[in-house]
Amino acid sequence: xxxxxxxVSGLAAAALMAGTAGAMELKIxxxxxxxxxxxxxNSSGEWEGWEIEIMDAVCAAAELDCVLTPxxxxxxxxxxxxxxxxxxxSSMSITEERQKTIxxxxxxxxxxxxxxxxxxxxxxxxxxxxxxxxVGVQASxxxxxxxxxxxxxxxIRVYQTQDEANQDVFSGRIDATQADSIAMAxxxxxxxxxxxxxxxxxVAHDEAIxxxxxxxxxxxxxxxxxxxxxxxxxxxxxxxxxxxxxAKYFSVDIxx
Numbered sequence: 001x002x003x004x005x006x007x008v009s010g011l012a013a014a015a016l017m018a019g020t021a022g023a024m025e026l027k028i029x030x031x032x033x034x035x036x037x038x039x040x041x042n043s044s045g046e047w048e049g050w051e052i053e054i055m056d057a058v059c060a061a062a063e064l065d066c067v068l069t070p071x072x073x074x075x076x077x078x079x080x081x082x083x084x085x086x087x088x089x090s091s092m093s094i095t096e097e098r099q100k101t102i103x104x105x106x107x108x109x110x111x112x113x114x115x116x117x118x119x120x121x122x123x124x125x126x127x128x129x130x131x132x133x134x135v136g137v138q139a140s141x142x143x144x145x146x147x148x149x150x151x152x153x154x155x156i157r158v159y160q161t162q163d164e165a166n167q168d169v170f171s172g173r174i175d176a177t178q179a180d181s182i183a184m185a186x187x188x189x190x191x192x193x194x195x196x197x198x199x200x201x202x203v204a205h206d207e208a209i210x211x212x213x214x215x216x217x218x219x220x221x222x223x224x225x226x227x228x229x230x231x232x233x234x235x236x237x238x239x240x241x242x243x244x245x246x247a248k249y250f251s252v253d254i255x256x
Contacts, residue, residue, distance in 0.1 A: 023065040024228060028055055029085035029217075032070035033161040037186045037249050038091050050249040054108060055089050057241045062232030074140040074160075077101060080217055086225060087218055091180065093142050093211030103220050105229040107213030108242075110256025112202040113143060116169060116184045116193075117176035125178075125201040130154045133175035136165035143178045146209045170196045178203060182254060213256045 030047065034040035038051040047068055059066035071079045076092075079085050080102060094104045115125035115135075123129045131153035137144040139158045147156050157174055159165040165177040166187050177184075181202065187193040216233075218226045236242045237255070246254060 023063050024225070025065040025067070026059075026086040026225065027067050027069045027084070028059070029069050029071045029076050029079055029088045029090060030055075031073040031076060031090045033073055034163065035091060035183060038183065050245065051089060051091060053245045053248075054236070054242070057236045057245060058089075058108075058229060058232035060232075061235035061239075061241070062228045064228060064232070073138075077217065080219055083219070086222070087216050087229065089216045091183075091214055092217050094213055094215045095142060095211040096208050097145075098211075098217070101220075103218045103222070103226055104215035105218060105226055106233055107215050107256055108233050109254045110213035111181045111254050112205065113146065113178055113210055114181045114184050114202050115176050115178050115200045116166075116188060116197050117200050118169065118172070118196055119198050121175060123176065123200055125203045127151050127153065130176060134173075136168055136174040136177040138162045138165060138179065141179075142210050143180075146203065146206065147178055149206075149209060150203070166193065176200070182250065 030039050030051070035049075037049050039047055039049040042048050047070075052068070055066065055068065069085050071085060073090070076085075076088055076090060077098070080088055092098070094107060098104075115123070115130070117123055123133065127150050130151055134155045134157055135147055135151050136157045136159055137147045139160055144156070144158060147154070157165075157168070159168070162177075162179050162183060165174070165179070168174045169177050170192055181199070184199055188197050188199060216229045218229065242255065
């Protein structure tokens, strides 16, 4: 079963059961902004990446009829609660604050948050070392919350996409950026990132802000959907599909 790549057009139908012989139909929300290597559109407009393949595998294992539905990141939770989508699978960390509004599946990956800066800049991923520096973060992310909480002596610059923050580190318009370690590893290994930047290390973990791993976001009360997604996650981890997909993208275990 392959995820159908479509754009949102008007209000999406809520999850429904198509009879005993049918599958549960779900609109799976993914951030419309590219986030390689997890999810991004290729030159043909088809979405690809580790998380896209994981979605595909989870839906197949749970016998779900899934439609991939790109939504702007800063509106993705309102789109879920407003029933324009049925599930969020877009590298969303499970945090106490988000759990006040939505529920989550079991975690399907967990990676640390890191600081990236120019190779010539002698800094560590601490508030003291980054004091007086300009730190870029993506809007409406755990990284924005963390930076504003801890880097109080730094100037925090907020971007709509992580790629914009990366470009400003490369150009020298900001000193550093905080983001997920895997996404940043992909950047510093790229032609652009390798020319300028390196990972300076992981920030001190604060679970209340950074969360306990990444899970699928689900509306409160949609227990049947949560159970179906959990069933799919467990199945692909048990039968080796999860490891097979992960090995195509990463050299480290990200299952948490």
